[in-house]
Amino acid sequence: MPRVDPPAIVLLATLSLLLLEAMAAAPPTRPPACTGLPPTADFIAANHRFEALYDTDRAAFRAALTDFVTRHNNLGSTEIRFPRGPKTVFRSSLLARNPACLEQLVKRHGVRTIVNLYSGDLIAEGALAAEEADAFTRFGGLSYIRILGLSDYPTPTESIADIQARIASAIELIRAAPGNVLVHCVGGIHRTGEVYGVLQKCFNRAPVETIRRDYVHHAGGATEDNPEYRGVDVDIIRSFDCRRLAP
Numbered sequence: 001m002p003r004v005d006p007p008a009i010v011l012l013a014t015l016s017l018l019l020l021e022a023m024a025a026a027p028p029t030r031p032p033a034c035t036g037l038p039p040t041a042d043f044i045a046a047n048h049r050f051e052a053l054y055d056t057d058r059a060a061f062r063a064a065l066t067d068f069v070t071r072h073n074n075l076g077s078t079e080i081r082f083p084r085g086p087k088t089v090f091r092s093s094l095l096a097r098n099p100a101c102l103e104q105l106v107k108r109h110g111v112r113t114i115v116n117l118y119s120g121d122l123i124a125e126g127a128l129a130a131e132e133a134d135a136f137t138r139f140g141g142l143s144y145i146r147i148l149g150l151s152d153y154p155t156p157t158e159s160i161a162d163i164q165a166r167i168a169s170a171i172e173l174i175r176a177a178p179g180n181v182l183v184h185c186v187g188g189i190h191r192t193g194e195v196y197g198v199l200q201k202c203f204n205r206a207p208v209e210t211i212r213r214d215y216v217h218h219a220g221g222a223t224e225d226n227p228e229y230r231g232v233d234v235d236i237i238r239s240f241d242c243r244r245l246a247p
Contacts, residue, residue: 034098035072035073040221044225044227050068061122065122069186069187073093074188074218077091082203087180087181088109089181089183092188092192093186095132097128102136109180111141112140112178114183116146116147117184118191132144143177145173150167164241165244167240171245183195194236197237198237
């Protein structure tokens with residue numbers, strides 16, 4: 001065994017102690033609480049998997065979708081210049097299973113209201129909404145609003161004009177809500193993108209092309225094989241008559 005002189009032993013012990021102290025002081029590494037979307041190719045691949053599961057195993061589909069929107073919460077924000085004063089409107093996916101992001105939005109960014117635009121059977125909607133509302137209230141949120149029956153796609157029984165009327169109603173709730181507001185559906189793409197786009201168009205006077213680029217970003221990219229990009233969403237925003245909204 002090689003000989004180690006006493007001064008070297010002391011030095012090694014000191015270095016070891018300093019290393020342990022540094023490790024104890026450093027916070028554990030973890031992914032950021034609030035995130036965007038994964039790279040476009042990964043996003044598109046995930047959505048193709050969801051489509052296959054939806055047709056073959058609905059329980060597995062719900063679990064996979066809930067996990068995906070928890071890990072990739074599609075966050076964005078902008079200040080909306082309402083006539084009675086500006087407020088920041090955030091957009092995201094469902095945050096029921098991401099309390100860290102929810103807490104960050106409340107405590108760092110002054111979010112006091114959540115407007116949940118989703119109703120449907122893609123996820124366990126009622127249970128997840130209750131879970132999210134409970135966490136939001138514990139962190140200091142004031143108002144949790146669920147908007148039921150907001151379709152995001154025209155059908156034989158639901159015209160674009162019908163959808164726009166419901167968007168107008170949702171925006172009046174956002175405008176009247178206390179504090180900064182978080183708006184979301186499930187993935188933060190379609191219903192959220194339409195409402196958010198109309199807010200930008202009617203109050204910030206954003207050009208439709210700017211709104212379209214923002215929509216594309218939150219839809220995972222405008223490519224032919226992206227099932228989440230829908231031109232009709234942009235058409236709903238483009239044709240929305242801002243006179244539907246109160247001055």
